[in-house]
Amino acid sequence: MLVGIGPGSVEHMTQRARAAIAEADTVIGYVTYIKLVQDLLEGKEIIRKSMTEELDRAVSALEAARAGRRVALISSGDAGVYGMAGPTYEVLFQAGWTPECGVEVEIVPGASALNSCAARVGAPLTHDFCAISLSDLLTPWPVIARRLNAVAAADFVVALYNPKSGRRTRQIVEAQRLFLSHRRPDTPVAIVKSAYRRRERIEFTTLAQMSEADIGMLTTVLIGNSHTFVRHGLMVTPRGYANKYDMDSHDAHAGEKAGRSLSTGLLGWLDALAIAHASGDSIATLAERYDLPASYIAATLAEPPPAVAQEAPLEHEETGA
Structure with a gap:
């Protein structure tokens, strides 16, 4: 059983995680993780x-x-997010393991650091986000740098894992440099150390000051997007309701409709794209305007316009389902 124990406190573990440890004859883990569940390990x-x-x-x-x-092989957070699930499957496959060989494998999910840290600072992950590890122990730095540059340009909220250690001190500086090439210096940043643990520490700062904060291996760095704000000590990323609704009256803006895609959603954009192309804008011009590959623009223009259902069921906007 590959068990994600969450941030470390027993009350934040899932019921299945506690049960898996209780069922286990043998518990294996990094020494710090063993200490976090010591009360569950008697016998x-x-x-x-x-x-x-x-x-x-x-x-x-x-x-x-x-x-x-x-x-029970335990990981902090979630075993499948920078945890033991991946390396365990690699070892299993190398040893010739198959699901039919007699050794059963179960992954028990847990709250990852980005979940627990976000909960401590507000609601920074309400819109699109991603996670990147700054550890170059197993990943070449050019790969990490390209990923940082891509998500910074795409305006994702980003959770940085493994941001700094005693030996790896420059990686966070390089990440900051890449983000500053795309984001405002006053972009909100939350620095969370040991969320829900005894030595928890939370610091709000900005992208310009980020690398000067107290950051270590037990820290997760949350970098906001262009809409993220901090108010009353809470970091919040808007979901996007203001794009469609008047936030005072809650009425939809002109041209928008509850439960339907934005007028600037896919169908509206396809119409605008076709009109612009028919008016003489080249594929190269449109690709540059929208910062998208020319091959994508060309393929999209070649596709027949989609049929639109007149009375399709309304969608749940809060989940996108």
């Missing part, structure tokens, strides 16, 4: 591993499971 075999021994943890889990033990 169990405990295998503690260091920070850089992820593959060893997975090997130990497989060996114990093959010996008939019921194993």
Whole structure:
């Protein structure tokens, strides 16, 4: 069982995570994670591993499971988000494991750092966001830099994992430099250390001052988008309702309709694109205007306009479902 224990406090673990640990004969994990669930481990075999021994943890889990033990391999946050699920499957496949081989695998999800940190500072992830790790221990820096540059330009809210350590001190500076090439210096940033743990620390700052904050391996950095704001000590990213509704009367703006795509949504944009192209704008001009690949613009213009259902059911705007 690959168990995500969430931020660390027992009350923030899922019921299944607590039950999985209770069912286990053997519990394996990084020493700090073992300490976080110490109260749940009485009478169990405990295998503690260091920070850089992820593959060893997975090997130990497989060996114990093959010996008939019921194993809980724990990760902080979610086991599938920068956690032990990936390396464990790599070890399993390397060992010739298949789902039919007798060793069953269950992934028990938990709240990742971006969830717990966001909850401590407000609602910064209400709109599109992504996560990027600044650790270059396993990922080449040019790959990380390209990802940072892409999401900064695309105006995502971003959660930076593994932002800084005793040896890796310049990565956060380089990330800041890339973001400042696309974002305002006063873009809100929240620095959250050890969310929901004993030494929790929260600091609000700006993109211009971000690298000067107290940042370490137990820190998650949340960088807002162009609409994110901080008010009364809370960091909030608007969902976009103001694009469609008057926020005082809650009435839809002229040309907009509740439960329907924005007038500037896909269908409206397709109409505008076709009109502009018919009026003489080249594919290259349109690609530059919308910052999209020319091949995409060309393929879109070549596609017949979609048929629109006249009375399709209304959509739930709060979820996009």
